[in-house]
Amino acid sequence: MNDDVRRELAVAFMELVLLAVRERPRQLSLTSLSTLDTLDRTGARRITELAAVEGVAQPSMTAVVAQVERAGLVQRRRDPDDARVVMVAISDAGREFLHQQRQLGAAAFASRLEALDDQDQAELAAVLPILRRLRQV
Numbered sequence: 001m002n003d004d005v006r007r008e009l010a011v012a013f014m015e016l017v018l019l020a021v022r023e024r025p026r027q028l029s030l031t032s033l034s035t036l037d038t039l040d041r042t043g044a045r046r047i048t049e050l051a052a053v054e055g056v057a058q059p060s061m062t063a064v065v066a067q068v069e070r071a072g073l074v075q076r077r078r079d080p081d082d083a084r085v086v087m088v089a090i091s092d093a094g095r096e097f098l099h100q101q102r103q104l105g106a107a108a109f110a111s112r113l114e115a116l117d118d119q120d121q122a123e124l125a126a127v128l129p130i131l132r133r134l135r136q137v
Contacts, residue, residue, distance in 0.1 A: 016109075019108075020105050024101075024104050024105050024108055028068065028071075029064070031054055031060075032067060032068050033098070033101060034054055035064055035065070035068065036073060036090055036094050037098060038050065038053050039088065039090040039094070040090050040094075040095060043089070044089035045087065046079075046085060046086070046087060046088070047061050047062055047086070047088060050065070065088050071093075071097075073090065073093055073094035073097055074089060074091055075089050075091050076088055076089075077089060
């Protein structure tokens with residue numbers, strides 16, 4: 001793949017992300033949603049680790065964790081290996097909330113996918129495994 005095609009793909013992905021962000025109702029900030037997603041995918045983390053993963057300063061992540069904790073979406077717990085360390089974990093309510101948010105986001109894309117012709121839908125379906133791998137890179 002040449003650089004021009006790679007750039008065009010990156011722009012198309014970014015435009016789709018922005019479209020999804022604009023079209024979906026939000027009860028939490030994008031950083032809060034991303035933090036819940038990180039905790040769901042990777043398990044309990046220290047606030048310093050979450051801040052690094054999410055690309056924010058530790059004080060900002062402390063505020064994010066406090067907000068989602070007040071909403072009952074995460075829980076703080078002691079690290080079993082070091083009682084001085086506090087870990088943040090997604091709660092059952094947080095998992096349910098995240099699932100609902102994913103469903104809302106999926107619904108926004110589903111209507112757009114349905115508007116494509118059968119050939120376009122088949123071509124997109126063929127690249128689904130690649131898109132899943134791309135998320136893991």
